[in-house]
Amino acid sequence: MNSTLLAHLNPEQLAAVTLGAEPGLILAGAGSGKTRVLTTRIAWLLSQGHVGPGGVMAVTFTNKAAKEMQTRLAAMLPYNVRGMWIGTFHGLCHRFLRAHWKAAGLPQGFQILDSSDTVAAVKRVIKAMNLDEERFIPKAVAHTIAHWKEDAARPKDVLARDPQEMKMVEIYAAYDAQCQREGVVDFAELMLRVYELMRDDAALRQHYQARFQHILVDEFQDTNKLQYAWLKLFAPPGGRGAVFAVGDDDQSIYAFRGAQVGNMHAFEREYGVRRLIKLEQNYRSCGHILDCANHLIDHNQKRLGKTLRTDAGQGEPLRVFEAPSDFEEARWVLEEAQSLHRGGLARAEIAILYRSNAQSRVIESALFNAGIPYRVYGGLRFFERAEVKHALAYLRLLENVNDDTSFLRVVNFPARAIGARTVEQLQDAAKASGRSLWQSVSALSGRAGVSLQKFIELIEGLRRATEGQTLRAIVEHVVEGSGLAAHYRSDKDGAERLENLEELITAAESFVTQEGFGKDAVALPVDELGVNGQLGPGLTPDADTGEIMSPLAAFLTHASLESGENQAIAGADALQLMTIHAAKGLEFDAVFLTGLEEGLFPNERALQDFDGLEEERRLMYVAITRARKRLHLSLAQSRMLHGQTRYHVRSRFLAELPEASLKWLSPKQGGFGSGFERDYANAWQRGSGLSGVVGAGRGGEARGGWPAPKPAAWQQAVAAPVPKKAEHDSGLRVGQAVFHNKFGEGVVLTLEGAGADARAHIQFGRHGAKWLALSVAKLTPI
DNA sequence: ACCCTAGCGGTTTTT
């Protein structure tokens, strides 16, 4: 390793990188060089001879982050990084289970279910148990089961409190049994199996605890209960293995899917962290942007505490715009973005962020009509597409005929006259004999038996024909031989699906050839995998290649573990549209943060959760810190949502930003009815003890080296008349003070619906916020 | 076996 790598680090980064073999907790602020610290530390440990490549484990949450780490490390180190255990929690668990499949009680060729496969599998269980799918909604049940697994609870460990829950536990047990029978594991199972194996097998535990001398965990604030427990088995507190945990409690935005920020506190305490290292020097954003981020997050109570600073200049104040409607908000964003682009900024360096996906629609249509290129992130990923899943199901049957999920998916697709009746009979036969659908085909006679037999012959024919072929040839042959290609060729709008199948063939080809892509999963040096040179019994790597599973099996695993790009089409310079969640970890020269309205952001439903407001605020913090040079905030007084026009007040987050860093492009006062600011502030103070909207003021004038936007159409539009406050047909206005006989004084937060359905969300002093039906509630304007 | 339509629900999401 080049010693200049250390020379470029700031003192805190250097302290983190060169920390000894002791537990380390690194509080890494946004844009503080977190990935750099992680990779430089690994390089430093290796180059100093503190550890060999086999003694390092680095864990991330996403494949993208893992890949990034590997790439950067490869550039720093003179030798091959392949032997190192760098990957996602799930990816590493998978690797572990491939080596120890037997001890884990799995078949050698086990496959992985993705979330939609899991729901489908749960649904089959519910059907087989003759339960009502209204009462036991497959998706919800699958979610509950995953939750139990993340609590390390097997069916016998779950404490069911009512009959409904008892039944759910029964489904859980039946589901696990079904997975076992079919040789498949879901995502949560990957983690749980490894956890249980490490917990219960002392020899294995001792081996791995001795082996991994340094374990580095990225995004530690996102770990769930099971992941932390898992980690403690690999490197228990006080043991020889040193855990280096990097995270940012202020960027914890995944509590809703089980992340426990508390793991950071727990880690500090349980591992006896001697010194908490804070990376507060920010290398990304200008001063005004950081001032806003710091001020905002300061409103959170539960923090480890951290303040970002920068050596860069203040840059330009944030531009803030309050539009009369979502339509006009979109138009403003478009004009501003265009003007930035004309000023020399690439479109791909401009992000438009929103809290929920539904908000993208109006922005998209504005951009579409104006002919401005844009790209929306989110939606279906490559391996989640129906046609791709179909092809994968055929491929999985080649590997494992007992995979009932795949069997059911394609037994009659493309249509081959195997109807629901036939499938039902087959399922009954399978249930009666406790065997797989495939194995039960022989039990059926008559026409049904014949058509099923034909399907079996089709699969067996495919297997014979592809034996010994390259992965690409196998996939190609299956796409054709299954009839999928023909089916989409004859479909009038099957062109895109055909293209995706072509893409799948290409993906299969590059999976095998691309270094560090598929190879890691397939071929690993023997001593990197097992315990004292011993692999799982029966696991025999190919002598030449070191392959421990067939390329096909590896490819199928890859497909489940990495669902692929959100959108494959790159290329054209386009504006980047995404949710704030999707933007985490990314950065842009300019960011538009839209929909800053109470109810939307902070999101009304999120506020119901414990700590909901603080998580929403962290989300706002993440959004702000994505911007390098320019940040634009906007909101709409009225918005079309779920088919009705809704009226919202300004997000409280706007009031939590420093006035000096904001430049209001719409009048800050006057847009609302008179007295709104005071009433709203009072209501908040009385109702929730939170500070309200502060007085008016204008930010400083733009300066710095960034191109100033040219005057745009909207500027004339906004400069002249004060936008008239949108009025609801009940005669009420958002922000208006009202009196209710029972609840007293309040302020209207949201208005929606019309006529008999008209409703208002009103913030009352001590009674809190309430939804009232306007046809019933007696409200007096005050 | 497939197509159409009524009905429902609509925060965020990776593996």
Place this chain on the structure above:
DNA sequence: CCGCTAGGGT
């Protein structure tokens, strides 16, 4: 408002 799903009709 709009997209997905289940279930019924042909």
